Amino acid sequence: MQYDLFAPVPKYKLISLSSGSSGNCYYLGTSQYGILIDAGIGMRTIKKYLREYGVAMETIVAVLVTHDHADHIKSIGGFGGKLNIPVYATEIVHAGIERSRFVEEKFTGVKRVVEKEKTFEIKEFQITAFEVPHDTIENVGYQIKVGDKTIVLVTDVGCITDTISKYARSANHLIIEANYDEEMLSCGRYPAYLKQRITSGMGHLSNRLTGELLTSIYHDKLDEIWLCHLSQDNNHPDLAYKTVECALNLQGIKVGKDVTLKTLSRGKPSGLREF
Numbered sequence: 001m002q003y004d005l006f007a008p009v010p011k012y013k014l015i016s017l018s019s020g021s022s023g024n025c026y027y028l029g030t031s032q033y034g035i036l037i038d039a040g041i042g043m044r045t046i047k048k049y050l051r052e053y054g055v056a057m058e059t060i061v062a063v064l065v066t067h068d069h070a071d072h073i074k075s076i077g078g079f080g081g082k083l084n085i086p087v088y089a090t091e092i093v094h095a096g097i098e099r100s101r102f103v104e105e106k107f108t109g110v111k112r113v114v115e116k117e118k119t120f121e122i123k124e125f126q127i128t129a130f131e132v133p134h135d136t137i138e139n140v141g142y143q144i145k146v147g148d149k150t151i152v153l154v155t156d157v158g159c160i161t162d163t164i165s166k167y168a169r170s171a172n173h174l175i176i177e178a179n180y181d182e183e184m185l186s187c188g189r190y191p192a193y194l195k196q197r198i199t200s201g202m203g204h205l206s207n208r209l210t211g212e213l214l215t216s217i218y219h220d221k222l223d224e225i226w227l228c229h230l231s232q233d234n235n236h237p238d239l240a241y242k243t244v245e246c247a248l249n250l251q252g253i254k255v256g257k258d259v260t261l262k263t264l265s266r267g268k269p270s271g272l273r274e275f
């Protein structure tokens, strides 16, 4: 085997530990420390998955939260106490976490308040939260700059706004929701009120709309797109991938050549990227 001695050694690691309505959790870190975004899977599972990638829970220096739905905050309580890892969220989302009956253990640790569109720093990471419409009291996406890369995560997206487009356009690595296939949802077994909630503009984003957004924001510095929060009932990874690939292709953007496209798995780690 030949090794490229001149290839730069990757310094950063981005991992989706779990994505979808059964729990969301992402990791971004250096060889010394890292942050999590959302903690919607069990604490022991987070520890186990991190360990599989050689990351110790003790090296986590912060948890960022998008919003207060159970699949994003279930394990938040576990970051207080002995671990004493600060939790970052907007004031409104903190209040939602406090009221939530889906948090397994009450969070009594260090709270840090995030203000939308006000950049703050955690060690090497430069972080900006921004508004994302969704059927909860408040939801934010995160833009994280580290090294020479910009990572943007937008999940649980009711509809595309100018703000979302603006931040998505800044990404070298974009994690964006592709929740459902429109036909599968409309013909599926969900009751009418739930279908209405999902498509209301405050629910979730369809594969088609995700494709539309991506064609409108694509630029040649966008290296990789991860499609996240795929519905188990109303979507299929191949369908989400094909829908988005086709939309990009129609605009002359070749998946695999101009940009890398991946769908994230539900309930297990996927999509490791090192840079």
Ligand SMILES: [Zn+2]
Pocket (backbone or CB within 6 Å): 020, 021, 024, 069, 071, 072, 156, 229
């Ligand atoms: Zn969710």
Ligand SMILES: [Zn+2]
Pocket (backbone or CB within 6 Å): 067, 069, 134, 136, 156
């Ligand atoms: Zn949600």
